[in-house]
Amino acid sequence: MAQRNYVGGEWTEAGTGETFETVNPADPSETVAEYQQSDEDDAAEAVEAAAAAEDEWANTPAPQRGAILREAAGILADRKQELTEELTREEGKTHAEAGGEVQRTIDIFYYYAEKTRDLGGKVKSASAPQTNLYTVAEPVGVAGLITPWNYPIAIPAWKIAPALAAGNTLVIKPASLAPAPVVSIFEALDEAGLPEGVANLVTGPGSSVGDTISTHDEVDAVSFTGSGEVGQMVYDAATQAGKRAQTEMGGKNPTVVSSSADVEEAAEIVANGRFGVTGQACTACSRAIVHTDIYEEFVEAIVEEAESIEVGPGDEYDMGPQVGEGELEGTLEYIDVAEKEGARLVAGGERLEGDRFGEGYYVEPTVFADVENDYRIAQEEVFGPVLSVIEVDDFEEGLEVANDIPYGLSASIVTEDHTEAERFVDEIEAGVAKVNAKTTGLELHVPFGGFKESSSETWREQGDAGLEFYTIDKTVYDNF
Structure with a gap:
């Protein structure tokens, strides 16, 4: 049975009626899983579900949002061995590498679950008497996420977790070579009690699903990780449509x-x-x-x-x-x-x-x-x-x-x-x-991003920087 999309809190089939398969790169004769071959209409439906859930999730107290992330992290931790084997089978990493990536995902969800307790704003000294002057960090709205196959659970996690923690709803399109880990994240979020429509998953081609996520009127921010060529197209499409955008791309x-x-x-x-x-x-x-x-x-x-x-x-x-x-x-x-x-x-x-x-x-x-x-x-x-x-x-x-x-x-x-x-x-x-260290390996609580053609050089990911992309400040002058 084919894995399904997750839209509006329900596991659904693509309107196209079509599917695609992934194979084990160690043995390409072995089919790993079957997924929905979605199109523009499926992606638009997911975006609209996220938009419909936007206000309620934004108004949910941040520690309550964190409690759901914490519960999801625990579910992922209970399934760590299964997820490790799944990642190895579909993407090809060794067990040690896959296990490390799964543990990082668990840690990311726990980290942002705790960060929800500190969300809010900053109090400043006002120039006038009897005035409170402060900022409020509000969610941007609907986030569109496009993620690669090479870290198929960790990279989606470091986009999904801060977006949800900050009060955004989202739609994600995982890479078609290895969607299974993102499906597993959504199973955990569903089991943890995430309200319907808050997070939505659509599998399928970048040319249809990804393009819709990048340009749909209801999407407010787009985060992309992948190749430079595709990343530049995503960035151009998103910014021309007036959206906040971040891209992380290649390196040498x-x-x-x-x-x-x-x-x-x-x-x-x-x-x-x-x-x-x-x-x-x-x-x-x-x-x-x-x-x-x-x-x-x-x-x-x-x-x-x-x-x-x-x-x-x-x-x-x-x-x-x-x-x-x-x-x-x-x-x-x-x-x-x-x-x-x-x-x-x-x-x-x-x-x-x-x-x-x-x-x-x-x-x-x-x-x-x-x-x-x-x-x-x-x-x-x-x-x-x-x-x-x-x-x-x-x-x-x-x-x-x-x-x-x-x-x-x-x-x-x-x-x-x-x-x-x-x-x-x-x-x-x-x-x-x-x-005196290798170029790979990142701490999850500090900013990550590149210079020059490696990045849009707009917002960084991970740590507090990961939250900054998904929030916008409102300044309040309260003259009492």
Whole structure:
């Protein structure tokens, strides 16, 4: 039986009467689930349900809204093992990675449940006597959410939870490659007693469902995470329709390896940042920018790291498959491009077939050395386990190369030189800067977002910033 949409508090079928299937990327012959192939009318119905519920939910005391989020978090926690297996089967992450993502989702719901106790506004001193001067943070209204497949439960959670906590209603369209985790969130919200119409789920194509969510008159704010090309279209459509919009998009994230770095430690940090979640993270390290004094030693060390990774189904191995055939083909194409450009292939580079791999979408952890920063492999986002190693003469050149890209999402440096670390933090053009740490991995209570083409550079996500996007201030002058 096909999974259904969730509209107006009911599990419903799409008006199209059509469905689509997802497959297990470790074994594409295995169908994971069937979902509604919705269209513009289905999306519009969901938006209208959210609009109808808007006033009642906004007027619900914030701690009561938080109680529902807290209950949903508990339900998700009780189902953690099931959700972990579900995520591995549909998206391909290893059990350890999937379990970590599910736990993050639980933590996000608990976090925003508690934040509802602090919502309100700020009291200011008035210039006139007998006057109260204060602000009130009000919900924006109806939020339209469009989410990707690579973190198919955590990213929806860090949009859904603050939107609901702040008193907004919402409609979400999850990525069609892995909708199951969002369905599970909605099952938890439904069981927790979320009033009808407050949150609505519609599966289907971005060209119809996503476009309707971005442009419908009743939608007040649009939050998108995904590719740069689609994100720009969503942002343009939403803002032209007069909506508040935030987009988080791609990255080409560097790790600068200083001459003072411990080479083995640096290689481990880069490998974890590049090959974790099969390289399918917008914050994944894509470029290792290495000082010439330790360059060859680092190349040897990173090759050893790459070759030590055991690839296979996520329930047993270190690195799972790519999510789909299109993503695998894209990665293999970039490998071919890099070799033609003149980069030196030092590890991996092949699709893995036979034995435990079957017809799964597996590729070897791949390392290219002697990459020039103007190569396509160094400038364009490769959403797979492919690392470019770039040699630089000094820290100044390393910083210049790190910034010489269209993106600015996450960046790190490995160094024992405190001055280099401080300069890196000050001068790197990225929304996330890390010292002696991998580019991936985010705390849920601090802002997240990018610079340049990685983001609309409007509002940040997560933490208090996540609430700011979903609220608008009203200033009150009370002359008593």
